[in-house]
Amino acid sequence: MRIVALDQVAERSGLSLGQGITEARAIRPVIDVIPADPAADRAFLEGLADWCDRYTPLVAMDGDRGLFLDITGCTHLHGGEKALLDDLLLRLFHLGVEARAAISNTPGLSWAMAHFGATGMLAAAEDAQDILSPMPLAALRLARDTVGTLARVGLTKVGDILHLPRAPLVRRFGPHLLLRLDQALGLEDEPLSPRLAVASLSMERRLLTPVEGEDDILGLALQLAKGLVPGLEERGEGGRLFELLLFRVDGKVFRIQARTAAALRDPARVAGLYRERLQAVHDDLDAGYGFEIVRLSVLKAEPFDQAQQDFSGTADQNLSLAAFADKVVARLGPDSLSVPVLMESHLPERAAAFQPLSDMAALSAPARAVSSTGYYRTARPLRLFQYPEPVQAFVAGVPEGAPESFEWRRTLHRVERAEGPERIAAEWWVDGETAPTRDYFRIEDQNGHRFWLYRNGLYGHGTTPPRWFMHGVFA
Template identity: 50%
Template sequence: MDEEAERLRLKVGMGIADARAMYPAIEIVAEDPAADRRLLEALADWCDRYTPLVAFDGTDGLFLDITGCAHLFGGEEALLDGILASFFEQGFRTRAGLAGTPGTAWAAAHFSLPGKTLEDGDERSFLEDLPLFVLRLEPKTIASLESVGLRTVGSVMAAPRAPLARRFGAMLLLRLDQALGEVEEAVSPRLPVPALSVERHLAEPIGLVEDIEQLIPKLATSLKQDFERRGEGARLFELLLFRVDGAVSRIAARASLPLREPVPVGRLFHERLAALGAALEPGYGFDLVRLSAFETAALDTPQADLDGKAAAADEDVALFSDRVRARLGRAAMLMPLLVDSHLPERAASLVPADGGPPERKAPAVPRENDDYPSRRAPERPLRLFSRPEPIDVPVTEIPEGPPLTFRWRRAMHRVARAEGPERIAPEWWLQPAAEAAADIAGDGGKDRRKAGRQAAEDAGTARLTRDYFRVEDADGRRYWLFREGLYGKTDAVPCWYLQGVSA
């Protein structure tokens, strides 16, 4: 409720009928909890200019842990007055309290003047005459305490603790001790706290992208000194732009390798700002710019060459990929990740190149030598299809042999040479689930095989063994074919597919 509602003697939780009985002309507007939450989150973002430790207090309040931050704003009273004045300029009527404990600060904000500052050690004297509601207890507990004559915090302080705990529960004493500072109450920030942060307060607000880009390397230079002292760099940077009207823009940029040099950091945000374009609304300008570093990692100085220049081939590639991702998004740069599967189309998957799962090393392939000529690496086509394409094979040499001809994409190909078969079985560790799915689906003939194969794919694997052939047609083009299924092992004739092409 605002002050006008309090003046009209309305109460939280009052029914609409009762309110209209008192004031027939009252206007009723349906609540929108989602919009209220978004507004509170926007206010919490704006309060980041005072401290990174901002937490929610229910649906209508914020906790700010300003430990070590007050001197940046001229002291605690000046900070509190500045917060209240800024909220008033944005159109909000707020009440605030500042104390050594979250519980006492909450009480000061709800049962005192709009801005109340308490010195350390004044918690007990301030809370004595206040009602029990300031201890943030359940209404049922408050009603029980009032029924035995305990109506103020001072009366609870004077009562024996053991009987209070037995009758009203341990939460009563916990809240009292937290308000008095005898038990620490942590304020959990709503967002992760950066490892390092540097900011610049601007006398004149800026609104041009060029001005923001010129400011980023200067902020990164300040961060570099701290990074060098710690021997680290950052893989995730965040730029916060605080607008004069209270709006906050958060722009994140991720790097493949830890960075601490100002120029690469500036290039990353140049791409991010260019990608945002008109989405970044400066309004009346930004009066505070902050650059924060997350996900720090050790960064050693690279060994320089004889000419004094460090070998930077890998760094150049990493910076290029970082700039591409900053402009086009994480999906623009992908890397292959090996998967536990022998099936070619499932042996690898593509994941974002920044911060994805660690790349797995391919199994060692024995070198070709005279003693073990059969252990050389198998040949693979230059191009593999993401999904095998079905082909029509009218005739084969023998039931287990390669095809004589095949039709692919409406064109008939006559096989001149063939090599194989190379048998690849499905994943044995997934086979039981696939077989169970196949047994349930369909009954008899082609429908059973089609339904069984689909159920097997849904279970995570193809259940049929494959025999691969490398073939060359009469025009010299080479293909990699396979037959799925074994003759005599299925109810229908095995199907043929094209896995890839070599030329």
């Protein structure tokens, strides 16, 4: 058992990461040892990252031990860098979180100051060398074995390598050493990867009195949606994916997303979507002592098609259909509403599939595809079976005739009329070159029932006689 994390009191007692528990108890007999729970630590850090969205949307994970915040362009909203840093540390202190933080022009320098300097430090770009020089080489985020190798040759601080010739260092210790040094000094770029997508537009309200009720949240959502309209109009876009962020007083953050079937910028409809969403997540939305920050963001936007009303004063009927689809999806989930979409296959059971309705264009896609490709010029049954059912046919004409009677589901049907065959070849690239050809017939029995049968295989081809199957019914 070894130490994987420790607080400042343990550090001041002489304990260190990777140290055995037995050795640690010998140094400090009275210590609290808690079993490590990496999953819980990760979940806590991700929750902390959500909480940091109040300062900037550009929050990146630093492994399992810290966070990087890109506050470029955000500091003026909080009174400057010093005010932002003090506010962050103070709020974390009141939440019971022991944290260390620093601000500089590079992630590497900030990391070094937060881990090996005084917490709350701010550094200018020209002071980077002076700050790094007295720090141990571990401040460059080097592997422990690399730091040990450097120590064996007398290099223990960053200042020891600042002015050494670079070529011998690279040959002996590899390029990673100088890469980390240059990143900390700002000579090499080190881009941060935000853990979440950055919204294209956002509106936020910071509340003096936290709100708890759903009506209050919906009222704020309506106000924020109205604030998004000018930005969307300027871009000629409408939102397709909205996200409502609720920052609870105790640090918990709720993210509630709402998708739309078409580009949307009507504030009333956006608020209506969140009425449905809040009802759907009602049991999981614990307001606690209330929400102090409410933010509405547009995560995905598309060009907005202006719909002009006709002379009767009614808008396009697709608008009401889109509103209905949005309500259903908001209440029941993204997979609750599906539409049939044509697939790239001419076999009936593969030619169409149900897909979640994510775009209003999907509603008209099947009709356009049928008319443009010319598929299915003949009638198709109203009900198509997912799996064709075996049929016993009697006295079928050879080689291409329809049966005079057939037995299906233990019932004998006498054929009154038949039309066909409609020949559909097998997809050899899927089913193999030996897959049989199908001949489809539209058949009406003496009782007026209409069926869709096919003969699987052709007479005179192969040693196995063709078999008959029922694939659908017309009425």
